[in-house]
Amino acid sequence: MEESKCILRKLSTELDRLVPLKGLVMLSEVRNVESPQNESQALDLVLLWADELRSLQNRKCATIQIPVKLKIQPCHEATQNLDKKQQLIDSKIILSDWIRKLKPKESVNVREEQKAVLQDLCKRWKKGQLVDILPIMDFIIRIILWENKSEGNILKEWFKTEEVFHKTGGLCIPVPVWNCITRASAEVILDPNTANPDLKLSKDGCAVRTKTHEECKQNPWDVNQRRHCKFDGWTCVQAIEGYTTGRHYWEVNVQGKCEWRIGVVKESAPRHGYFNMNTTAGYWTLRLQLGSLLALTDPVTKLNQKTPSKIGVYLDLEEGCISFYDSVKRKHIYTFKTHFGKSEKIYPVFGTVETDRALRIM
Incomplete structure (x- = not known):
C-alpha cells in the first residue's frame, strides 16, 4: 500500500509540475491517502490506470489513446488470483514510462483559457460530479501539449473523448479543440x-x-x-x-x-x-x-x-x-x-x- 501511495504522489507531483497553477493542486485528494477511506482506493487506482494504459499499448497504438469510458471500480475481484505485489511492480513501470513519454523537459506555460478548463475540472471532481476522471485528465494534458499538432489529429482525439465530456455535465470544450472546429466555418445560404x-x-x-x-x-x-x-x-x-x-x-x-x-x-x-x-x-x-x-x-x-x-x-x-x-x-x-x-x-x-x-x- 505504501508503494501505491508513492506512485500516486509521484503522478500528482508530475502533474503539478507540468501544469503549475497557483492555488490549484489537481490531485490534492489523491495525495491525502493516509485515511482508511482512501487507503482502500489507492492500490485500485494505480492498478486500474496501469491496466488501461497496458491494454491500449497492446492494441499497438503509436501513442497512448484516450479511453471512451473509464470508471474507477474496485479491482480486487478481477485480480484475486494474481500476485498484487508483482502487479504493482509492473504498474509502476507502465506509469513511469507514460510520464516519461508525456512530459516536456520544461514546465508548460498554461494560458488563461486552459486554466479555466482545469479549474472547472478540479471543482467538479471535488464535488464528486466526475466519474471518468482519468480519460479527461489525459485528454486535457495532451491538449496543453498540442501546440504543433495538426488539426486532423486534434479532432480525431476529440471525437474519441467528447462523449465523456458530455457525461460530466458539460465541461467546456478546450479552446484548441474549439478553434479547430470553428475554423471550418462555412458560408451557408438558404435555397x-x-x-x-x-x-x-x-x-x-x-x-x-x-x-x-x-x-x-x-x-x-x-x-x-x-x-x-x-x-x-x-x-x-x-x-x-x-x-x-x-x-x-x-x-x-x-x-x-x-x-x-x-x-x-x-x-x-x-x-x-x-x-x-x-x-x-x-x-x-x-x-x-x-x-x-x-x-x-x-x-x-x-x-x-x-x-x-x-x-x-x-x-x-x-x-x-x-x-x-x-x-x-x-x-x-x-x-x-x-x-x-x-x-x-x-x-x-x-x-x-x-x-x-x-x-x-x-
Whole structure:
C-alpha cells in the first residue's frame, strides 16, 4: 500500500509540475491517502490506470489513446488470483514510462483559457460530479501539449473523448479543440427553390421564418409553387450548397424560439409530404418541440438539457459525424455517427413554424 501511495504522489507531483497553477493542486485528494477511506482506493487506482494504459499499448497504438469510458471500480475481484505485489511492480513501470513519454523537459506555460478548463475540472471532481476522471485528465494534458499538432489529429482525439465530456455535465470544450472546429466555418445560404411556400426567407438568404396569415393570403400557393418546391409538407428549407468532402461548421441563432429543426440531409432523402424526418430517412437533425430538445434518431432520443441560444453544427464527412454544440457556452450537445458515401451531397437543412422569430444563420 505504501508503494501505491508513492506512485500516486509521484503522478500528482508530475502533474503539478507540468501544469503549475497557483492555488490549484489537481490531485490534492489523491495525495491525502493516509485515511482508511482512501487507503482502500489507492492500490485500485494505480492498478486500474496501469491496466488501461497496458491494454491500449497492446492494441499497438503509436501513442497512448484516450479511453471512451473509464470508471474507477474496485479491482480486487478481477485480480484475486494474481500476485498484487508483482502487479504493482509492473504498474509502476507502465506509469513511469507514460510520464516519461508525456512530459516536456520544461514546465508548460498554461494560458488563461486552459486554466479555466482545469479549474472547472478540479471543482467538479471535488464535488464528486466526475466519474471518468482519468480519460479527461489525459485528454486535457495532451491538449496543453498540442501546440504543433495538426488539426486532423486534434479532432480525431476529440471525437474519441467528447462523449465523456458530455457525461460530466458539460465541461467546456478546450479552446484548441474549439478553434479547430470553428475554423471550418462555412458560408451557408438558404435555397429559395427548396423552401416550403409557407416560409419567408430574408433577402440575404440567412434567415427564415413562417409567413403570417396575412402574408399567406397575399401570396397563396399555386400549382407552380407545388411543382417546384421540394419541401411541400414540413416547413423546411435546405442550403444552396451541399458537401461531399471536408469539414464544415456553421452557427444558428435560436434565441427566444420555441420550435425549430437544425441539421443536415442527404441528397437522396425524401422532401415531399409528411414523413418521419429521422436518421432512417437520411436526416440528421436536432429539434426543439414543446420545450424539449430532441435528437431525431430512430426512435427519438430525448436530450435532458437546457436549450442553447445559439447552435453550432459541425459536419465532418471523412470522420462520418455531425456534432451539435452550444456555441455560446462552448459545450457539446449531441453527435450523430454515420458513414457518408461520396456519391451524393449532404446539405444543411432548417425548419421552423414560428412567424415572429426567425432562425438566423450566423
